[in-house]
Amino acid sequence: MLEIRQLRYVQAVAEELHFGRAAARLHIAQPALSRQIQQIEQQTGAALFVRTQRKVELTAAGALMLERSRSILRELEQLEQDVRRAGKGELGRLTIGFIHSSTYGLLPRTLQRFRDLYPDVELELREMSIADQATALGRDHIDVGLTRPARYAPGIETLSIMEEDFVVAVPAYHALASSASTPLARLSNEPFILFPRASSPLFNASILRMCEAAGFTPQAIQTATQVHTVVGLVSAGMGVAIVPVTAKNMQVSGVAFLRIQEDPPPVSVVLAWRTSRETPSLRAFRAIALTVGEEFMAAQARTRLRR
Amino acid sequence: MLEIRQLRYVQAVAEELHFGRAAARLHIAQPALSRQIQQIEQQTGAALFVRTQRKVELTAAGALMLERSRSILRELEQLEQDVRRAGKGELGRLTIGFIHSSTYGLLPRTLQRFRDLYPDVELELREMSIADQATALGRDHIDVGLTRPARYAPGIETLSIMEEDFVVAVPAYHALASSASTPLARLSNEPFILFPRASSPLFNASILRMCEAAGFTPQAIQTATQVHTVVGLVSAGMGVAIVPVTAKNMQVSGVAFLRIQEDPPPVSVVLAWRTSRETPSLRAFRAIALTVGEEFMAAQARTRLRR
DNA sequence: TCTATTGATGCCCTGGAGGTATTACCGATG
DNA sequence: CATCGGTAATACCTCCAGGGCATCAATAGA
Structure with a gap:
């Protein structure tokens, strides 16, 4: 099968139409490039370039390969970027269960901040009771629950993000x-x-x-x-x-x-998730929910002092 | 940049969810595979698999990479095939100039046979006078002309494919x-x-x-x-x-x-093309036009004998 | 506690990609 | 017409990354 290196070499030669310059651009020596192109031509059985002594020209097969190589190389680059981002939790999908009462402040603010920081993580929201979230977590129907303390099955981890009076x-x-x-x-x-x-x-x-x-x-x-x-x-x-x-x-x-x-x-609001389904997006969501919770508590404290 | 090998390795492990089996499928030893995967993870900064001692699981980033790798590998395979076919002239595009009189027999039969043999070569047809074809060849507006003998510019080659009385x-x-x-x-x-x-x-x-x-x-x-x-x-x-x-x-x-x-x-029908624009498709077209021309001449000869 | 399974690690080897020097070929130029 | 300049191809050597083998480490299961 063709290697990425080969695509990049074909692209360079096809664009420069000059082995020396193409080699320089690829940071290799000209003979190495010549040999690689020869090998590709042998491997595919198709002449990609016509080398007349004074210039290099593309054949139809070469033009085809140039075009398609460009597209594949672009995709590959995009893939690497996306994997990198997915690894950092900047990409993906998160299904969130939440109790109705969290819709008054905690949930919207968390969502807003999360979307700002991770615009390419798709969020799916499901309003569910505390009990429903417990079973949904067990069945992997949701990635994380914004809920209350309760008895959860083993393997479910919880994090208290705020206490309210x-x-x-x-x-x-x-x-x-x-x-x-x-x-x-x-x-x-x-x-x-x-x-x-x-x-x-x-x-x-x-x-x-x-x-x-x-x-x-x-x-x-x-x-x-x-x-x-x-x-x-x-x-x-x-x-x-x-x-x-x-x-x-x-x-x-x-x-x-x-x-x-x-x-x-006071009573807690907690995040609950399955330990084994920990993802970077989930970690990011937890961190944000936690700071939002702390802000709410600080606001509560201020209100209490004012009276 | 990621290499094709790496995509194939990720795909194998992601599909088998077992390093040993994946390695066997790739015809390499398990340690080599383990190291490669580690290297990819280091290179992208993303964990692709979660190896608990008894089983291997995909992370979100791993799932993403599996999906996209599949698609890129498919494209690459298709590319190699298509380049191979283009090299044999089974793929491409051919712009054909032709004189009006060839539309009564010679051209349609040649086209039909060519399309049968090379269904993926796009044919573009342009009816042109003999003189127009001569200039169009010089300007690379057509790849080949089905025309009559004439004075052509240097670099234009002709092949007589049939003589008619x-x-x-x-x-x-x-x-x-x-x-x-x-x-x-x-x-x-x-x-x-x-x-x-x-x-x-x-x-x-x-x-x-x-x-x-x-x-x-x-x-x-x-x-x-x-x-x-x-x-x-x-x-x-x-x-x-x-x-x-x-x-x-x-x-x-x-x-x-x-x-x-x-x-x-008799008067000839000739193919004319620019020597420097020789392509495999063009060679194939020439061969077919030549045999069709011979068939027409044989038919003429039979008619003459019958009388 | 022992064994089987499975991924990770250490160490060595090799094929192939790449480098340098050189050749071959051709066009330009005086 | 000889020479020079430019360019791709060839010859030969080097080196390293990917791979193999042996082994370790960790865990589940008996």
């Missing part, structure tokens, strides 16, 4: 609505909108635990899986709720958010 | 129309349709010469450049003419053709 959400007309913060105990007799234990075990357990620490068990009047549904129900006046602070970004009117004076443990 | 054409109602042949002297008082000396010097001179040998000078009542126009005028009853025998194939009714008893020298 819980806040209390009350209807705008509620007596507490104008306060900046409240002890949890003040809510002991309020009707609660809670997360169902089955589908949102993390939120459910965290909230029950903090209420119990405050000395009461919240009375559920309704449950809802997604944070934004819960906030919607609060806005409709059905009751109060404890939600992660990102809920503030959801643009639901008629709801006031209050800091919890007991400072209960 | 002259015959006499008379209107169907003419007294001679039912004869198979005639001596030229019988035409001494007929009105003649002749070829103009300026644009058809060969026919003009040949006809004048044979008439003079028969003892008379033909009386021109009209001149016309193309054979089929001349025959048309004969059919219209304007006079008689001396034309090459191919005129019989022109499907003009109301004309009778007679052999000339003096057997004057």
